[in-house]
Amino acid sequence: MQQRVAACASCHGAHGEGLPGDPDVPRLAGKPAGYLLQQLESFQDGRRHHAAMEYVVRQLGPDYLRQIAEYFAARQVRYRRQAAPAVSAAAMRRGEQLARHGDASRGVPSCASCHGDTLTGVEPMVPGLAGLSYAYIDAQLDAWRTHRRVADGPGCMVVVANRMTGGDVAAVAAWLASQPPPADMHPAPAGAQRDPLPGWCVPGNGGVNP
Amino acid sequence: MTRRWWRGVLVFGLPGMALLGWWLFVPGRVQQAPTAQREAEAARLRDPALIARGEYLAAVGDCAACHTERGGQRYAGGRMLATPFGDLPAPNITPDPETGIGQWSFEDFWRALHEGKGRRSEPLYPVFSYTSFTKVTRDDALAIFAWLKSLPPVHQSDREPGLAFPYSVRSSLLAWRALYFEPGVYRPDPARSPEWNRGAYLVQGLGHCNECHTTRNAWGGMDRDRRLAGGTIPAQDWYAPDLGTQPGGGLAGWSKQDIVDLLKTGQSARGVAFGPMADVVRDSTQHMSDADLQAVAVYLQALPARTPAPAPGAFAQAASHAQGGQLYVRQCAACHGKQGEGVPGVYPPLDGNSSVTGPTATNAVRSVLLGGFAPATAGNPRPYSMPPFAQQLSDDEVAAVVGYIRQSWSNRASAVWPAEVGRLRHTPVD
Numbered sequence: 202m203q204q205r206v207a208a209c210a211s212c213h214g215a216h217g218e219g220l221p222g223d224p225d226v227p228r229l230a231g232k233p234a235g236y237l238l239q240q241l242e243s244f245q246d247g248r249r250h251h252a253a254m255e256y257v258v259r260q261l262g263p264d265y266l267r268q269i270a271e272y273f274a275a276r277q278v279r280y281r282r283q284a285a286p287a288v289s290a291a292a293m294r295r296g297e298q299l300a301r302h303g304d305a306s307r308g309v310p311s312c313a314s315c316h317g318d319t320l321t322g323v324e325p326m327v328p329g330l331a332g333l334s335y336a337y338i339d340a341q342l343d344a345w346r347t348h349r350r351v352a353d354g355p356g357c358m359v360v361v362a363n364r365m366t367g368g369d370v371a372a373v374a375a376w377l378a379s380q381p382p383p384a385d386m387h388p389a390p391a392g393a394q395r396d397p398l399p400g401w402c403v404p405g406n407g408g409v410n411p
Numbered sequence: 412m413t414r415r416w417w418r419g420v421l422v423f424g425l426p427g428m429a430l431l432g433w434w435l436f437v438p439g440r441v442q443q444a445p446t447a448q449r450e451a452e453a454a455r456l457r458d459p460a461l462i463a464r465g466e467y468l469a470a471v472g473d474c475a476a477c478h479t480e481r482g483g484q485r486y487a488g489g490r491m492l493a494t495p496f497g498d499l500p501a502p503n504i505t506p507d508p509e510t511g512i513g514q515w516s517f518e519d520f521w522r523a524l525h526e527g528k529g530r531r532s533e534p535l536y537p538v539f540s541y542t543s544f545t546k547v548t549r550d551d552a553l554a555i556f557a558w559l560k561s562l563p564p565v566h567q568s569d570r571e572p573g574l575a576f577p578y579s580v581r582s583s584l585l586a587w588r589a590l591y592f593e594p595g596v597y598r599p600d601p602a603r604s605p606e607w608n609r610g611a612y613l614v615q616g617l618g619h620c621n622e623c624h625t626t627r628n629a630w631g632g633m634d635r636d637r638r639l640a641g642g643t644i645p646a647q648d649w650y651a652p653d654l655g656t657q658p659g660g661g662l663a664g665w666s667k668q669d670i671v672d673l674l675k676t677g678q679s680a681r682g683v684a685f686g687p688m689a690d691v692v693r694d695s696t697q698h699m700s701d702a703d704l705q706a707v708a709v710y711l712q713a714l715p716a717r718t719p720a721p722a723p724g725a726f727a728q729a730a731s732h733a734q735g736g737q738l739y740v741r742q743c744a745a746c747h748g749k750q751g752e753g754v755p756g757v758y759p760p761l762d763g764n765s766s767v768t769g770p771t772a773t774n775a776v777r778s779v780l781l782g783g784f785a786p787a788t789a790g791n792p793r794p795y796s797m798p799p800f801a802q803q804l805s806d807d808e809v810a811a812v813v814g815y816i817r818q819s820w821s822n823r824a825s826a827v828w829p830a831e832v833g834r835l836r837h838t839p840v841d
Contacts, residue, residue: 204795207746208782211798223802246482253781253799256840260677260689260794262787 202272208257209269218278224334230276233388235325237270239353248351249344280332280386285379288371296376299369309364312373314396315357320377322388326354329388335378342370357402443518452517456557465558468551471703472544472617473695474559477501487511487565492538493646495631497574499538507564520556521549526594534584536572537592542633546597546616591632603713610710613703614639618695623651623687639714643773648838649686650773652765659717661765670708674699676790682766683759683785685778693786728818729826731807735815738808742800743816751820757795762820772827775813776835779804806832 203215209229214220217229229237243249244258245266258266288296298304300320303311313320315327322329330338344350345362352358362370443449455461469475478501480489488503488511503511512520519530527541528534535541547555577583597616599608614620615638625633626642634640641653641661653661662670665681672679674696677689684692696704729735740749746758753760761767767775782799785791800809806829813832817824 205793206796208784208796208798211782211800212802248482252840253801256781257783257796257799260693260784260786262792265787265793268793 202268206269206272209273212253213273214278216276216278217273218276218280219332219334221281224283224336225340227333227337228278228280229273230278231321231386231388232274232328233322233324233326234267234271234274236322236328237273238267239326241266241270243350243353246353248353250349277386280382282381283332283334283378286335286375288375292368292372293376293379295369296372296374299365299373300376304369307364309361309369310396310399312377315394315398317389317393318395319383319385319389320380321383321386323393324388324391327388327394329386330377331380331386332382333378335374338374338377339370342374346370357398360401444521449516449518452553455553456517456560458557461554461557462561463558464551465554465556465561467698467700468555468617469558470695470698471613472547472555472619473691474504474555476690476694477539478504484565484567486559486562487567488569489567491570491573494538495645496578497572499536499572499574500570501539502569503565503567504559505562505565506560507566510566510568511564512559513564515556517553517556520559521552524552524555525549525596527588527592533581534588536581536584537587537631540619540622542592543616543619543621545592545594546612548596551617587630587632591630604709606706606709607713609703610706610708613707614710618707620654624654639711640717641770643771644687647687648773648835649777650769650771651688652769652774653717654711655714655717656712657714657716660714661769662711663765664763665711667705667708667712670711671701671704674704674707675701675788677786677788677794678756678759678791680755681760682764685766685783685785686774689783689786692788697786697788697790726818726823729811729814731811731826732815732818734808735811735813736819738804738812739815739819742804742812746797751816751822761816762822767816768822768824770824772813772817772825772831773835775816776809776827776832777838779809779813780832780836781840801836806830806836 203210209217212220212223212226213229219226219228219230240249241258241261242263244251244254245261247255261269299309300312303309303314312330315323316330317323317327320329320331341350342358342362342365345358346365348359350358365373444452475485477490477492478488479485480487483489484505486503486505488501490501491498492501505511506513508514515530522528522532523530523535523539524541524544524547527537527539527545572579597612599605600611603611621633621638623644624639624641626637626640627633627645631645639654641651643650656662656665656670662681665679669679669681673682673684674692676697677684677692699707743761747753747761748758751760751762751764759766766778769775778797780799780801782797784796785794787794804812809832810827810829814827816822818826
């Protein structure tokens with residue numbers, strides 16, 4: 202399989218670990234397979250945009266996409282610590298506050314409430330945030346805010362990102378990127394979220410379904 | 412100079428052509444088939460066997476490719492098709508009565524396919540390939556119509572065309588049609604075998620291969636004398652190769668089996684389908700019957716030998732050849748082999764590969780920049796891939812390595828300019 206997916210390796214690394222020289226490209230290794238498959242489909246169907254990704258995944262059928270997602274989900278790689286961006290101590294505190302506790306006054310849930318207490322994601326659909334670069338997290342939150350990235354399931358992140366200010370986005374991306382990756386990077390098992398998903402996050406329950 | 416020439420064409424040429432077209436195409440009474448025939452045809456529309464044949468023929472014609480938006484519902488339209496004259500939306504052809512073809516009679520459909528005219532007799536833009544579809548038989552058209560009518564209706568309104576003046580004026584098409592459109596169902600050549608005729612019908616008609624593989628002039632008209640002889644696809648900037656397999660042809664040396672393999676599985680011993688052809692294989696040709704693919708191969712093999720291009724004097728290797736060779740060893744040889752021999756069934760050869768040695772380096776340069784997978788097909792469900800090098804190599808390096816590949820082993824093509832790479836780097840992929 203590694204040989205078949207050589208196209209992925211040139212940007213994401215031989216095992217999907219991400220390359221130190223390219224902070225815009227996320228790691229794939231160990232992320233939940235359901236999440237990875239959904240992203241591949243989103244690049245095919247135009248819900249996510251990146252010219253190189255869109256071209257590379259264009260010709261693949263659903264079975265093969267699933268196999269590729271499962272392949273990268275099963276890679277076990279030790280994560281590098283990301284280079285921490287230079288932001289003020291106040292911004293770092295704000296980032297930690299948002300990541301661990303959220304901001305009830307703005308209706309922003311914490312990152313941990315959905316992405317797991319260790320921020321390594323939750324099976325099968327919630328990606329880990331640990332070990333991602335500042336550039337990538339910042340770009341994704343911006344893409345959610347501007348609807349350049351949309352979901353084909355509950356549109357939770359569109360709502361969450363739009364309740365954050367530009368400063369919040371930078372702060373939470375900086376804090377997340379500056380954390381040392383935990384020893385165990387496996388996503389938490391399905392249903393391990395601390396709190397139930399907010400009502401507006403559940404389709405059919407006043408949920409957002411773009 | 413060029414601008415002034417264009418302005419002259421716009422001011423004097425277009426109205427003249429429109430008048431000429433009007434004169435040649437005085438709108439007459441709409442011709443209809445006899446009533447009894449129309450009633451008999453309408454009665455057949457629910458015949459499951461006809462619908463099944465229509466599904467097959469719609470795949471051969473690749474209708475869904477244009478009439479489906481990315482991530483959208485099949486045949487519901489919405490895809491914007493880029494042309495040099497502006498973007499045109501493919502319409503909804505599901506049987507929704509308000510936004511699709513729910514209220515169309517077969518006569519309406521036939522007129523669109525065969526005459527390139529809409530329900531109100533308005534001339535259709537030739538981005539809808541009626542220049543080819545006019546060759547489709549009435550019975551095949553009926554089957555396709557039956558299939559479309561059997562689809563679940565999707566309520567989705569058509570988008571507005573994004574055409575610039577004067578192309579936004581539909582009557583400007585009358586002149587175009589007079590010059591470049593010959594209506595008429597395919598007429599078999601009795602001197603040829605039934606298999607050749609079937610291939611010719613599929614290639615020239617329903618398969619509409621000419622629409623990409625024939626050079627177009629500045630007006631988007633096809634050069635009648637250079638059918639299937641290759642050309643740059645307008646607005647997409649991929650080079651659709653000459654399909655001739657005789658000496659001097661773009662597929663010189665391709666066997667029948669090579670042609671069938673590429674169309675059926677997406678790859679052959681000679682090369683891999685990429686760019687727009689990968690879409691065609693995935694959505695259309697892989698679903699064709701073996702007999703039809705054989706017929707296409709027979710027809711392509713019988714295309715006449717091409718007059719060889721004049722020899723470009725002494726063949727001169729680019730100054731960057733040595734640099735390209737080093738890059739080749741580092742980046743390409745592990746898969747494509749030190750001598751460009753490839754790995755059968757896995758990686759295409761580069762030595763003697765017509766995608767590499769084509770008259771322009773466009774396809775080779777874009778393949779290096781974009782990488783990607785061969786199309787996933789029933790015959791090759793887990794294709795291998797090529798890394799995109801756009802992020803790794805500079806314009807100079809891409810030009811050097813593609814130039815090296817085009818001028819090594821038995822390859823004797825022209826060199827590549829870095830500026831060309833820079834331009835192609837920014838060409839949109841869709």
